[in-house]
Amino acid sequence: MKSVLPVLTVVGAVLLFWLIAVVPMNMHLVADQAQRDGLSVSPQTPVERQAFSGIGLSLRNLHLVPRTYDFVRPRLPAPQQVAEEMYATIVQKKITSKRSLVYHGWVTLAPTLLGFFIGTGLGIVLAVGIVYSRVMDRSVMPWAIVSQTIPILALAPMVIVVLGSMGIQGVFPKSLIAAYLSFFPVVVGMVKGLRAPDTMQLDLLRTYHASNSQGFWALRLPASVPYLFASLKIGISASLVGTIVAELPTGAKAGFGARMLVGDQYGQPLVSWAALFAAALTAAALVGLFSLIERITLRRMGMQGA
Amino acid sequence: MVSAAIVVWALGWWINVWLANGTASDNRVVMMLIPAVFGLTVVIVWELLVRGYAVNPVILPAPSAILERMLVEGPRLWADFHQTIIKGAMTGYVIGGLAALGIAVLADRSDFLTRGILPVGSFMAALPIVGIAPIFVKWFGSDWESKAAVVAVMVFFPILVNTVAGLRDTQPMQRDLMRTYGAGYWPTLIKLRLPSAMPFIFNGLKIATTLALIGAIVAEFFGSPTVGMGFRISTSFGQLALDMVWAEIVIAAIAGSAFYGVMTLIEKRVTFWHPSQR
Numbered sequence: 001m002k003s004v005l006p007v008l009t010v011v012g013a014v015l016l017f018w019l020i021a022v023v024p025m026n027m028h029l030v031a032d033q034a035q036r037d038g039l040s041v042s043p044q045t046p047v048e049r050q051a052f053s054g055i056g057l058s059l060r061n062l063h064l065v066p067r068t069y070d071f072v073r074p075r076l077p078a079p080q081q082v083a084e085e086m087y088a089t090i091v092q093k094k095i096t097s098k099r100s101l102v103y104h105g106w107v108t109l110a111p112t113l114l115g116f117f118i119g120t121g122l123g124i125v126l127a128v129g130i131v132y133s134r135v136m137d138r139s140v141m142p143w144a145i146v147s148q149t150i151p152i153l154a155l156a157p158m159v160i161v162v163l164g165s166m167g168i169q170g171v172f173p174k175s176l177i178a179a180y181l182s183f184f185p186v187v188v189g190m191v192k193g194l195r196a197p198d199t200m201q202l203d204l205l206r207t208y209h210a211s212n213s214q215g216f217w218a219l220r221l222p223a224s225v226p227y228l229f230a231s232l233k234i235g236i237s238a239s240l241v242g243t244i245v246a247e248l249p250t251g252a253k254a255g256f257g258a259r260m261l262v263g264d265q266y267g268q269p270l271v272s273w274a275a276l277f278a279a280a281l282t283a284a285a286l287v288g289l290f291s292l293i294e295r296i297t298l299r300r301m302g303m304q305g306a
Numbered sequence: 307m308v309s310a311a312i313v314v315w316a317l318g319w320w321i322n323v324w325l326a327n328g329t330a331s332d333n334r335v336v337m338m339l340i341p342a343v344f345g346l347t348v349v350i351v352w353e354l355l356v357r358g359y360a361v362n363p364v365i366l367p368a369p370s371a372i373l374e375r376m377l378v379e380g381p382r383l384w385a386d387f388h389q390t391i392i393k394g395a396m397t398g399y400v401i402g403g404l405a406a407l408g409i410a411v412l413a414d415r416s417d418f419l420t421r422g423i424l425p426v427g428s429f430m431a432a433l434p435i436v437g438i439a440p441i442f443v444k445w446f447g448s449d450w451e452s453k454a455a456v457v458a459v460m461v462f463f464p465i466l467v468n469t470v471a472g473l474r475d476t477q478p479m480q481r482d483l484m485r486t487y488g489a490g491y492w493p494t495l496i497k498l499r500l501p502s503a504m505p506f507i508f509n510g511l512k513i514a515t516t517l518a519l520i521g522a523i524v525a526e527f528f529g530s531p532t533v534g535m536g537f538r539i540s541t542s543f544g545q546l547a548l549d550m551v552w553a554e555i556v557i558a559a560i561a562g563s564a565f566y567g568v569m570t571l572i573e574k575r576v577t578f579w580h581p582s583q584r
């Protein structure tokens with residue numbers, strides 16, 4: 001709780017910077033519009049205005065500053081414009097409406113969650129295999145680590161189209177990407193976690209004459225839980241990013257990614273920005289949810305939450 | 307062909323079982339050999355299966371076709387690499403990294419700011435920042451500047467958070483020692499706190515390598531000159547030249563691993579004293 005005030009200060013500073021940046025970013029567009037509306041603008045023609053930087057033009061046209069904050073098609077929308085757009089499309093629209101961000105959010109969220117659960121499940125299975133099989137450890141583990149350094153996310157749109165051309169559409173292709181992206185963090189984290197018990201603890205179980213499977217359920221699995229949660233938090237945000245990128249350039253009709261692109265192509269920057277922030281909120285909510293589950297689980301298990 | 311694939315798979319697996327359980331399994335060469343055998347087996351099985359089932363190259367090209375394409379299209383692939391990786395990703399990586407280091411050192415002077423930046427920064431690092439790509443392409447034009455800007459923003463937060471956390475990592479005892487030497491803020495920063503923050507900083511730098519490539523390639527999907535890896539991937543895809551797409555994927559994979567590998571090497575040199583490197 002000690003960090004509430006510092007966090008608010010940092011957020012406030014960012015907002016302030018944003019508010020100031022709105023003026024020079026939009027000034028050229030606003031000046032052009034003001035001239036069409038018959039107001040006086042200091043260099044008379046658009047060509048002359050091009051010679052000025054955004055800041056210089058703003059200083060010469062101080063009376064136009066208020067207009068930059070409620071411009072219809074801004075280069076950089078003001079914070080309250082984004083907030084209004086989000087309120088309008090999240091709260092005021094019916095959930096079933098094509099313009100409701102809740103609807104688009106669900107289109108993105110459903111494949112994310114499905115893929116995340118598939119990826120996590122497979123990742124845990126592979127991690128168990130790696131810990132118990134020397135061959136798998138030696139042959140698969142290096143590739144699992146190398147695969148983390150490959151920018152596979154950049155190929156997400158292609159995967160969607162290839163699967164689409166094979167007649168596989170809907171939720172599945174997007175969840176495949178989400179699953180892939182959450183798979184490797186979980187494998188790497190779980191291997192580390194399952195190996196976390198030290199020799200002393202393993203020896204103790206051996207003196208109890210515990211079998212391999214008893215050792216797994218009573219020692220290795222519980223010891224891996226903190227590592228699992230760290231991986232889950234990375235995995236869920238990676239999955240969401242993957243789904244959004246998969247939607248971006250593929251001509252998807254719904255979802256956060258599609259909204260960002262539609263706003264961009266049809267000159268409605270507010271739509272893009274609202275989708276961007278809604279996606280950010282969703283990511284934050286998912287990570288927050290897993291932190292909460294982590295804290296409760298670890299407390300139940302008698303471990304200190306990380 | 308298909309039965310040959312099964313034989314190759316069994317053979318590769320058998321070699322690895324033999325190597326991993328053999329007496330020399332902790333030897334360095336063998337430890338490199340096992341994943342290499344595994345990778346090779348996968349590639350051969352892929353080749354045999356594609357031929358055996360006569361898979362349409364529009365869906366999945368054979369590894370030999372991809373390799374051939376890489377050899378034939380060498381100059382074009384190099385031009386794409388230069389545009390996307392060197393101009394877009396590297397420039398953005400350096401700008402974002404320097405900005406993050408600078409702000410971290412500045413913020414570090416105030417405990418209040420540090421406590422604010424850590425949670426906000428790690429929150430931002432989890433967000434889908436790639437989504438700003440279309441906006442940035444509009445702002446900075448379609449050449450490499452917009453890609454560098456996207457990359458800079460993407461790599462900024464992980465590096466910032468790790469640096470801020472690293473700078474806090476000195477023990478009171480060590481700081482007191484510096485004080486008894488009469489060292490002021492700058493000597494303490496350069497001789498004690500930055501070196502001890504290095505493992506954290508490199509952690510951030512290594513996470514950022516992959517992000518940089520992703521940012522540079524994805525941003526090209528929203529507008530680019532007629533060169534670049536993202537551009538080539540999407541246009542070759544439109545022409546159903548899947549072997550070219552895969553050739554770019556291989557290049558991206560090699561570039562990503564090499565970038566990461568270089569950072570790991572530098573890290574080894576710089577943080578040779580850290581327990582994880584000894």
